[in-house]
Amino acid sequence: MLTIFARCKVHYDGRAKSELGSGDRVIIVKPDGSFLIHQSKKREPVNWQPPGSRVRLELRENPVLVSIRRKPKETLEVELEEVYMVSVFRAEDYEELTLTGSEAEMAELIFENPEVIEPGFKPLFREKTIKSGIVDILGRDSNGNIVVLELKRRRAELHAVRQLKSYVEILKEEYGDKVRGILVAPSLTSGAKRLLEKEGLEFRKLEPPKKKGKTKGKQKTLF
Amino acid sequence: MLTIFARCKVHYDGRAKSELGSGDRVIIVKPDGSFLIHQSKKREPVNWQPPGSRVRLELRENPVLVSIRRKPKETLEVELEEVYMVSVFRAEDYEELTLTGSEAEMAELIFENPEVIEPGFKPLFREKTIKSGIVDILGRDSNGNIVVLELKRRRAELHAVRQLKSYVEILKEEYGDKVRGILVAPSLTSGAKRLLEKEGLEFRKLEPPKKKGKTKGKQKTLF
DNA sequence: GATTCGATATCGAAT
DNA sequence: ATTCGATGTCGAATC
Structure with a gap:
């Protein structure tokens, strides 16, 4: 899992379309392609990409994380304006949740x-x-x-x-x-x-x- | 925002009840009380607590993060077995998402x-x-x-x-x-x-x- | 606080 | 791949 703290802008286009201006967020990229951008409030990520998406880093004026999903075609671009921390975590996890009360x-x-x-x-x-x-x-x-x-x-x-x-x-x-x-x-x-x-x-x-x-x-x- | 990489166990009881055995996860605690535990797959956190919850650290045999929500009463306990990283990010963010296609x-x-x-x-x-x-x-x-x-x-x-x-x-x-x-x-x-x-x-x-x-x-x- | 409904819903199961 | 319904759904708007 890749975790980044950064000031960034976010552009999304797919099933819907969104823009998010410059601010500090926590970005997580999972090995299954899941992509999360969290602001400092709410349980939900402000932008995301579901599992199966492909991510790459493009070097434009600023570095840009680009995550693409096919079917439906969806593109998420995170323009990194200032990167405060980058961290890779090789998480070993063989457990699954057990839940009761369903x-x-x-x-x-x-x-x-x-x-x-x-x-x-x-x-x-x-x-x-x-x-x-x-x-x-x-x-x-x-x-x-x-x-x-x-x-x-x-x-x-x-x-x-x-x-x-x-x-x-x-x-x-x-x-x-x-x-x-x-x-x-x-x-x-x-x-x-x-x-x-x-x-x-x-x-x-x-x-x-x-x-x-x-x-x-x-x-x-x-x- | 507090971010922790750790090997942990998770116990939840509230609207339902769940157990998650030992493994490596990313834990995020937001200043609004939101609490997220992410495994290395899927968009969704495996366990969580919504905004408004109160979190504290208890020192038992292992340190335990306890997050409590009132109404409905819900308790999330994260037993930290091994902590690989702890990081605090003072995120400054004044922007809100604009979305079209709704x-x-x-x-x-x-x-x-x-x-x-x-x-x-x-x-x-x-x-x-x-x-x-x-x-x-x-x-x-x-x-x-x-x-x-x-x-x-x-x-x-x-x-x-x-x-x-x-x-x-x-x-x-x-x-x-x-x-x-x-x-x-x-x-x-x-x-x-x-x-x-x-x-x-x-x-x-x-x-x-x-x-x-x-x-x-x-x-x-x-x- | 209760109710209703949308969501880039996500997710899993069954076909 | 499509359809269908659950979800600790979350979140917002309205009453």
């Missing part, structure tokens, strides 16, 4: 413990592709209804209700009114609740589980 | 030049709040129909069609069938096209404009 784990919980939805609920499919879209969980209730679950790991917003409503409508075209839609999340925004109730959809409160032993993320094998 | 500029273009949608189109409202959601542009056509525009700066996906469909349905409840919905974007995915046509919604091809003189982003005032 939507995927909510789904696992429901398959292992379907009664958290309701007595008699039978989950049948996970990530089931339908005519338009992909349903989180598709199952049946004790009355033989088809049940669509839309899961959210955090407070569900309008967006989630629109998803659920769309899936239910599509399945109703095929299976008639014996289709129920249930939004499964820790809570609902006011707007989500309003639309959900208007559309005759349901809500089940469920928190994403935080497992004790680590979970997602490829576990390193011993050999 | 959805906001598509909207401006349509208000200044409504015929890019169709002859006789009259845009009336921008970001208009309705019963459930916020419509990008609300206007009328030459036949007195109400027209809902959903704008996307890039290829529109199913998500965008669901938004548009939801807005049109809500407005039809109030205004009857004299409501049209038009998705405005450079292109459509196959799935978006299918749902759009099934629902009797329309598509207008429009690229986000890239202005010559810079555009968005507060322009610096002279004094």
Whole structure:
């Protein structure tokens, strides 16, 4: 990883186009082509290039770091006006993040413990592709209804209700009114609740589980 | 800005929970509280803390950087096993990014030049709040129909069609069938096209404009 | 503070 | 390569 502290100007052209006037920033270039320019505020880089980009140093009036991505064509140019520090760090890292509390784990919980939805609920499919879209969980209730679950790991917003409503409508075209839609999340925004109730959809409160032993993320094998 | 190269372990608990085993990473702490941990791949930090977090150094068996955020309560701990470099950079930066090619500029273009949608189109409202959601542009056509525009700066996906469909349905409840919905974007995915046509919604091809003189982003005032 | 939605979103999975 | 949806999304604008 290459790290540079410098006063620079930045020019970007690609999916959008931007300019950034002269100022001090931290620049990081990763071996996979990722390119980050950080100002002294915010979590997000002010400019960047994603992995797979190619970088080179051009010597014009000032030295210029040029990073190019193909497909989509994107160019990032960093004009180095004053370089305060350059550093190369050969980082050795064989570990991957393990994360728990995700939507995927909510789904696992429901398959292992379907009664958290309701007595008699039978989950049948996970990530089931339908005519338009992909349903989180598709199952049946004790009355033989088809049940669509839309899961959210955090407070569900309008967006989630629109998803659920769309899936239910599509399945109703095929299976008639014996289709129920249930939004499964820790809570609902006011707007989500309003639309959900208007559309005759349901809500089940469920928190994403935080497992004790680590979970997602490829576990390193011993050999 | 504080930059550290170190071999470290990372523990996070908050909205979710994660563990990252020992390895070499670049750590950046910004004066606004932003905290970034970068591995040698990807654009995204493997762990982070957003602006407003408070950081301190604790001396346990190893030195540990602890960053805490309130609301939601989130804790990030970086156990420093071996520190290769520590550097402080007093970055002076008064510039902000100016960006062009955004959805906001598509909207401006349509208000200044409504015929890019169709002859006789009259845009009336921008970001208009309705019963459930916020419509990008609300206007009328030459036949007195109400027209809902959903704008996307890039290829529109199913998500965008669901938004548009939801807005049109809500407005039809109030205004009857004299409501049209038009998705405005450079292109459509196959799935978006299918749902759009099934629902009797329309598509207008429009690229986000890239202005010559810079555009968005507060322009610096002279004094 | 809550809600809604855009983003040069990024990322991964499935087709 | 395209499509689709999650994300500890982040961030801004509005209410």
